[in-house]
Amino acid sequence: MLSKIINFFRKKQEQFWWHSPSAEFDEFDFNKIGSTSLKYGWGIYFSHYKHDALRHNKGLNHIYRLPLTSVESKSFIFYSKQIKEHKDPKVIEVARSFYGADKFDQDNFYKGGHRFYNDIWEFERSKGKNSNGCAAKYLLDKGITGGIIDDNGERIIVIYDTDLWKNVERIQVEETHNKQI
Numbered sequence: 001m002l003s004k005i006i007n008f009f010r011k012k013q014e015q016f017w018w019h020s021p022s023a024e025f026d027e028f029d030f031n032k033i034g035s036t037s038l039k040y041g042w043g044i045y046f047s048h049y050k051h052d053a054l055r056h057n058k059g060l061n062h063i064y065r066l067p068l069t070s071v072e073s074k075s076f077i078f079y080s081k082q083i084k085e086h087k088d089p090k091v092i093e094v095a096r097s098f099y100g101a102d103k104f105d106q107d108n109f110y111k112g113g114h115r116f117y118n119d120i121w122e123f124e125r126s127k128g129k130n131s132n133g134c135a136a137k138y139l140l141d142k143g144i145t146g147g148i149i150d151d152n153g154e155r156i157i158v159i160y161d162t163d164l165w166k167n168v169e170r171i172q173v174e175e176t177h178n179k180q181i
Helices: 003-011 050-056 089-099 113-126 134-141 162-167 175-180
Strands: 016-019 044-047 062-067 075-078 144-151 154-159 169-172
Touching (some): 016 050, 050 062, 075 089, 075 113, 089 113, 089 144, 113 134, 113 144, 134 144
Parallel strands (some): 075 144
Antiparallel strands (some): 016 044, 016 062, 044 154, 062 169, 144 154
16 A cells, blocks of 8 residues: 555655646546556556656646545555565455466566566457556456556656546646746
C-alpha cells in the first residue's frame, strides 16, 4: 500500500499528485490514453511534485491535481522493485497467481515490477486481447490500481483505474510558469 509514501510526502507538505495534460480538453477522453506516450504502460500519469508536472506542461494554462487520500489505500506495483520485495500482499498474491506458485516461490525467481507488467501485456496479447490497456485492465481486475515509477529523480504514478479521475481538480497555471518551462 502507499501509506508510507503518502506519509513521506505529507511531511514535505505535498498533498496531491499532479497531471499535466498533453492537450486541451474539458472532459477526459479515456480512449486517448496512450496517444502521446506509453513509456510505462497504459494509464493516467501523475507527478508527485507540482514543479515536475509543470515541467511536462506543453504551454497549457492548467494542470490537474489528485488528492493523495484518493490513492492511499490502493495497491500499486513499484516498477523498479523486484516483485518479491513488494510489501503489499495484493501485489505478491497477483504475481504468485500469474506466474504460478511453483515458479514464483523459487529462489532464482527475479522479476521487476515493470517486467511483471510487460509479461501480463504479452500474455493478454497472446490471447488476442487489444493491446491498448490489456495489462492495466488485467491488473485492475485483480485489485491493483496502478504503478509507481522513479524516473530521473521524479516520482510518477500511472493510474489504471480511470474512476479515480472523478477526484481530480483542474488548477489554473500562472502565465509565468508557462514561460519558465
